[in-house]
Amino acid sequence: MMNGEPLTILLVEDNRDHAELVMRNMAEFQVANTIFLVEDGQAALDYLHGRGTYADRKQFPIPHLMLLDLRLPKVDGLDVLKEVKTNETLRPLPVVILTTSDAERDMAMAYEYHANSYVTKPVNFDDFSRLLKDLGFFWLAWNKRPW
Amino acid sequence: MPQKNIQDDATPLAFENIELSDVIDAPALQEMMDDYFTLTGFAFAIVDMKGEVLVKGGWQDICVKFHRAQPESCLFCHESDIYLSSGVAPGVFKTYRCKNNMWDIATPIMLGDRHVGNIFMGQLMFDDEEPDYELFRAQARRFGYDETAYIAALDRVPRYNRELVNTAMSFCSKLAQMISKSNYNNIVIAQTLTERKLAEDNLQQKNAELERFTYTVSHDLKSPIITIKGFTGSLEKDLAKGNYERMAGDLKRVSDAADRMNDLLRDLLELSTIGRIIKTPEVVDMNLLVADVLVQLAGPLKNRNLTVAVQPGLPEVLCDKRRMVEVLQNLFENAINYMGDQAEPQIQFGMREDNDVKVFFVKDNGIGIDEKYHKIIFGLFNKLDANSEGTGIGLALVKRIVEVHGGRVWVESKGEGMGSCFCFTIKEAQQ
Numbered sequence: 001m002m003n004g005e006p007l008t009i010l011l012v013e014d015n016r017d018h019a020e021l022v023m024r025n026m027a028e029f030q031v032a033n034t035i036f037l038v039e040d041g042q043a044a045l046d047y048l049h050g051r052g053t054y055a056d057r058k059q060f061p062i063p064h065l066m067l068l069d070l071r072l073p074k075v076d077g078l079d080v081l082k083e084v085k086t087n088e089t090l091r092p093l094p095v096v097i098l099t100t101s102d103a104e105r106d107m108a109m110a111y112e113y114h115a116n117s118y119v120t121k122p123v124n125f126d127d128f129s130r131l132l133k134d135l136g137f138f139w140l141a142w143n144k145r146p147w
Numbered sequence: 148m149p150q151k152n153i154q155d156d157a158t159p160l161a162f163e164n165i166e167l168s169d170v171i172d173a174p175a176l177q178e179m180m181d182d183y184f185t186l187t188g189f190a191f192a193i194v195d196m197k198g199e200v201l202v203k204g205g206w207q208d209i210c211v212k213f214h215r216a217q218p219e220s221c222l223f224c225h226e227s228d229i230y231l232s233s234g235v236a237p238g239v240f241k242t243y244r245c246k247n248n249m250w251d252i253a254t255p256i257m258l259g260d261r262h263v264g265n266i267f268m269g270q271l272m273f274d275d276e277e278p279d280y281e282l283f284r285a286q287a288r289r290f291g292y293d294e295t296a297y298i299a300a301l302d303r304v305p306r307y308n309r310e311l312v313n314t315a316m317s318f319c320s321k322l323a324q325m326i327s328k329s330n331y332n333n334i335v336i337a338q339t340l341t342e343r344k345l346a347e348d349n350l351q352q353k354n355a356e357l358e359r360f361t362y363t364v365s366h367d368l369k370s371p372i373i374t375i376k377g378f379t380g381s382l383e384k385d386l387a388k389g390n391y392e393r394m395a396g397d398l399k400r401v402s403d404a405a406d407r408m409n410d411l412l413r414d415l416l417e418l419s420t421i422g423r424i425i426k427t428p429e430v431v432d433m434n435l436l437v438a439d440v441l442v443q444l445a446g447p448l449k450n451r452n453l454t455v456a457v458q459p460g461l462p463e464v465l466c467d468k469r470r471m472v473e474v475l476q477n478l479f480e481n482a483i484n485y486m487g488d489q490a491e492p493q494i495q496f497g498m499r500e501d502n503d504v505k506v507f508f509v510k511d512n513g514i515g516i517d518e519k520y521h522k523i524i525f526g527l528f529n530k531l532d533a534n535s536e537g538t539g540i541g542l543a544l545v546k547r548i549v550e551v552h553g554g555r556v557w558v559e560s561k562g563e564g565m566g567s568c569f570c571f572t573i574k575e576a577q578q
Contacts, residue, residue, distance in 0.1 A: 014533035017374040017400050024381065039533045071366055073533050074520060100369040103362055121373050125380020128373075 006033040007140050010063035012044040012080065013037065013098075014072050018121065022067065022098070025129045031136030036060065041075025044068070045083060048090055062147065063093065065139045068115075070099040070106055078109050085114040092146050094139050167195040167256060167264035170330040177202045187315050188305060190271065193256070195264040198225040207249075207270040209300040213292050214247045220290045223247050232265045238324045240316045245269070248282060249304070252312065254320035257327040258334065266323045268316055274306040363527045367411055367538075371404035378404075407538070411528075414540040418527070421547050426467045428552070428574070433461035433507070436468065437496055440475040447483050451492065455479065458497030462505060465574045470548045477541040478509040478569045484536070485567070487514035504572055512566040521558050549573065 009032045013019040019037050026032055038044050044066075047054040054060040066084070070077035077097065084090045096117040097110045110118050119135070122128045171193070180191050181204050190205035214220045223246035232253035235241040240254040251269030255262050272278055283301050287294040378397045385394055437457050441448070448454065464471070475496075482494045495510040516524065516531070523529050525546045530539035542556075549556040549571045556571040 015370055015374070016534065017378070017404060018370070020400075021374075021377040021381070040531075071363075073529070073531050074523075100373060101362070101366050103365075123369075123373055123376045125377050125383075128377055128380070 007065075008032060008034045008036065008061055008063045009136075009140075010044065010047060010066045011035050011037045012039075012041070012066065012068045012072065012077065014039045014069060018069075021128060022132060025132040026136055028129070029133045029136055031133070031140050032065075036063065040073040041077060041080045043074075044072075044080045045075060048084060048093075062090070064145060064147075065136075066093055066095045067098045067135075068095055070097060070101055070110070078106075078113060081110060081115055082113045094143060094145065096135060096139065098135075163261070165258060165263070165334065166197075167193070167258075168199070168201055170258065170263075170334065171201065171326060173201045177204070180204050189268050189307075189312070189315050191319070192228075192267040193264060194228045194267060196229065196262065198228045200228075201264070205270075207300070207304050209297070209304055210247075210249065210270045213287075213290070213297055213300060214249075217290045217292070220247055220286075227251065228265070228267070232267070233262070235265075237327060238320055240320045242312075242316075247286065248279075252316045254316065254323045256323045257331070259331050266319045268312070268319055270304065271312070272304050272306045273309050273312070275309065278304075360527065364411075364415060367528050368408060371408040371411075374404035375401050410538050414538050414544075418540060418544055418547060421470065421544070421551055426469070428465045428467055430463050431466055431468050431471060432463050433498070434459070436471060437461070437475060440472055440479060443472075443476065444479050444483070447480070451483060451486060453483060453486070453492050453494060455494045455496055458495070461498055461507075466552055467548075470552070471573070474545050474548050474571065475509070477545050481541060481569070482509055482511035482513060482567070485513045486511065487564075489513055506570050506572055508568050508570045510566065510568040514567075515563050515565040516558060516560040516567050517562050518560070521560070524558065525556070545569075545571075 009026065011019060011022055013022065016039075019039075023035050023037070026035055036047065038047055046052050047060060048062070048066075050057050050060065068077050068080060072080070077099070081095055081097070084093060084095055094116040096119060097106075097115050098119055098121060099106065100121050102120045107118050116139075117135075119131060122131055173193075176193065180193075180202055183189070184191065184205040188205065190207060190210075191203065192200050192206075193202040194200050210224070215224050227243075227245035227247070232241065232243070232251070232255075235253060235255050237255055237257045240252050242250065242252045245251045249270050250272060251267055253265045253267050256264040256266060278301060280298065280301075283298060284294060286292070287297040378400050382394060382397050382401075385391065385397075434457070437455075441455055441457075479494065479496075486492045489512055491512070493512050496508070497510070498505055498507050500506070520531055524531065525542045527543040528539040529543070530537075546556050552573050554572040554574070556569070558567055558569050560567040
């Protein structure tokens with residue numbers, strides 16, 4: 001955004017309605033050029049490691065931000081987070097947990113595994129919009145990153 | 148404290164199985180009684196109800212080298228230890244001639260109201276009587292002892308004043324009562340603690356289960372609310388702007404989310420009733436049960452051109468019939484729904500024996516399941532494909548029903564494309 005490079009978000013969300021809400025808001029504020037959506041934890045890891053369907057890094061670049069739901073099919077969100085933060089290459093990738101869960105244990109575990117931020121999906125639509133706008137601008141425009 | 152059952156094992160033995168050796172610290176008692184022997188010179192023994200000698204000291208040659216050394220006379224020793232010493236009230240002692248004609252004195256050791264052993268003193272003669280040498284010579288001949296050596300051993304047997312012996316025995320009797328009482332109390336305490344520990348573990352397990360349940364439910368019920376609120380918010384905006392094109396789609400999302408909440412609530416209700424309203428198990432013929440279930444599934448089976456091969460001669464099982472129907476229904480439906488594009492779809496139902504345990508199975512040659520998902524598929528509302536039909540309660544329901552029946556359920560699959568075999572155990576009806 002600062003220097004005109006295409007900015008990408010990896011959205012890991014198994015609920016298609018919630019994914020649509022995120023993408024609709026992100027599109028409205030034009031914070032990212034591309035949002036890749038994957039619907040389970042295994043697909044998220046495959047994408048991040050450039051495996052299988054996601055082997056082409058040009059088409060599927062390492063994202064500038066990951067929005068990660070927690071309760072996911074196949075591989076749990078916390079396990080995805082753990083793997084990202086223990087991987088030397090992927091570690092700087094900002095991971096924002098975007099979840100319905102306000103369980104203290106989830107939040108504690110997420111920070112234990114070095115989540116960059118933990119936010120719960122607001123029920124109110126205006127709050128939801130504002131949250132995504134703020135998140136997008138902060139992590140993609142203001143935040144400095146190594147790639 | 149010595150009690151191996153109390154200290155070392157997680158669950159103490161049932162009272163009726165506890166033996167004297169389980170509750171006394173034999174080496175410590177041995178040391179104590181050795182001192183007693185040094186002090187008094189009285190031979191002693193602590194013997195359980197099987198005639199096993201746990202603690203002993205000061206035994207006379209006549210007993211060790213003759214009576215107990217010869218099998219036939221040794222039998223007399225055992226009989227005397229067990230039978231002649233019986234019928235004595237706690238805290239009281241009995242003086243009797245053993246079957247080999249030595250004086251013995253016994254006092255019982257009780258556990259609650261169970262007689263578990265005796266403290267003996269004896270292998271002695273009283274100073275107010277002369278030994279009947281003829282009787283002992285006859286004994287020597289009968290059991291083939293060296294007569295001279297035997298009589299010499301008899302002469303070495305100490306002779307005591309009756310009153311002194313009675314005082315010593317009164318001491319032993321009180322000691323026995325103390326051992327009895329303290330051990331009994333220890334066991335009662337240990338059993339109470341064990342029961343409490345079991346109850347606590349059970350409660351903890353239930354709490355953890357409840358916590359997981361609440362977590363899942365709160366998450367899964369909140370999801371549709373976010374959808375409903377999110378899209379109604381979006382609809383309001385679009386309406387204000389006169390932007391109508393995506394309204395129908397958004398309204399459908401709202402409506403579907405409400406339906407999903409409804410489904411979740413229905414399934415939760417279903418799940419929550421299983422643990423409680425399970426009927427008294429009845430003997431159910433598995434052959435008939437499977438046939439019933441397959442009739443109900445005739446539609447979906449026909450749609451996919453599927454038949455189910457059922458192994459003949461299945462056993463009878465003990466179960467809540469309605470619940471077992473649900474188990475089979477869910478497993479068959481999964482087999483049908485996850486058949487993939489298999490050109491020759493097959494489903495089998497049968498029973499095999501693993502180490503004498505009867506294992507029922509629903510086997511298909513459908514899409515299969517990667518090993519890493521073999522556990523999580525049984526979790527409440529867990530689905531491998533987020534967009535497949537249903538709430539993801541089916542296998543959680545199966546698991547719960549099978550477990551309430553005291554069985555186990557698991558899946559065997561070599562991975563994707565390799566088919567799946569869902570297995571469960573259930574109590575077999577006793578013939």
